[in-house]
Amino acid sequence: GALVYQYPRRTICKSGTSMRMECQAVGFQATSVAWYRQSPQKTFELIALSTVNSAIKYEQNFTQEKFPISHPNLSFSSMTVLNAYLEDRGLYLCGARDVGAGAETLYFGSGTRLTVL
Amino acid sequence: QQNVQQSPESLIVPEGARTSLNCTFSDSASQYFWWYRQHSGKAPKALMSIFSNGEKEEGRFTIHLNKASLHFSLHIRDSQPSDSALYLCAVRGLSGSFNKLTFGAGTRLAVCP
Numbered sequence: 001g002a003l004v005y006q007y008p009r010r011t012i013c014k015s016g017t018s019m020r021m022e023c024q025a026v027g028f029q030a031t032s033v034a035w036y037r038q039s040p041q042k043t044f045e046l047i048a049l050s051t052v053n054s055a056i057k058y059e060q061n062f063t064q065e066k067f068p069i070s071h072p073n074l075s076f077s078s079m080t081v082l083n084a085y086l087e088d089r090g091l092y093l094c095g096a097r098d099v100g101a102g103a104e105t106l107y108f109g110s111g112t113r114l115t116v117l
Numbered sequence: 118q119q120n121v122q123q124s125p126e127s128l129i130v131p132e133g134a135r136t137s138l139n140c141t142f143s144d145s146a147s148q149y150f151w152w153y154r155q156h157s158g159k160a161p162k163a164l165m166s167i168f169s170n171g172e173k174e175e176g177r178f179t180i181h182l183n184k185a186s187l188h189f190s191l192h193i194r195d196s197q198p199s200d201s202a203l204y205l206c207a208v209r210g211l212s213g214s215f216n217k218l219t220f221g222a223g224t225r226l227a228v229c230p
Contacts, residue, residue, distance in 0.1 A: 004160065034217075034218065036220070042126075042222045042223065043222050044205060044220040044221065044222055044223065046217065046218070046219065046220075049217060060118070093160070093161065095161075095218075105151075105163050105166070106163065106207075106218060107160075107163075108153075108160040108161045108162070109160055110158070110159055110160045111160065
């Protein structure tokens with residue numbers, strides 16, 4: 001079946017430092033990957049949509065300068081949170097779309113939980 | 118900009134009860150509608166989806182969609198403690214080249230034995 005692995009599961013970083021998180025699709029070809037943030041304020045925000053061989057589309061309030069994303073092939077994507085501050089806390093979820101499954105279902109990883117000190 | 122809202126924010130029901138979760142959206146051109154379920158510490162997982170007005174039933178779960186009222190809902194019959202989770206609704210608008218799913222903040226359901 002389709003599985004998505006994210007690592008690390010949790011990370012703690014000092015304010016102003018950066019951290020990188022990774023997303024691995026197993027068992028299917030992830031032609032597009034969506035990065036979301038589930039915040040302590042209980043919102044579930046789309047950060048960006050990444051499609052292989054296409055430009056990455058960032059949502060309002062999120063920029064490439066702050067959240068650079070790499071999506072080099074059909075099984076891997078990574079995102080970095082640069083200069084992390086308190087407002088960047090949350091659970092970062094990677095959702096990969098399996099076009100072979102139809103209906104555009106997103107398969108999510110368990111997320112990377114970011115704590116900023 | 119799609120706005121997706123869920124209600125209630127949280128819900129506690131006894132085992133065996135019928136549970137109803139609500140989701141409203143703002144883009145009348147929205148095409149696809151999902152319910153995801155996220156157990157504590159786990160990945161959100163697609164539960165059910167619907168693409169046209171009406172109802173769709175799968176086991177104890179039923180989705181009802183009314184595009185004209187910008188509303189869809191999830192009904193759980195004979196709720197079980199294992200149904201306790203965060204339920205997220207998601208909507209995809211009639212977008213261009215981006216398959217963008219907009220999620221609500223979720224309804225946290227607790228089913229007490």
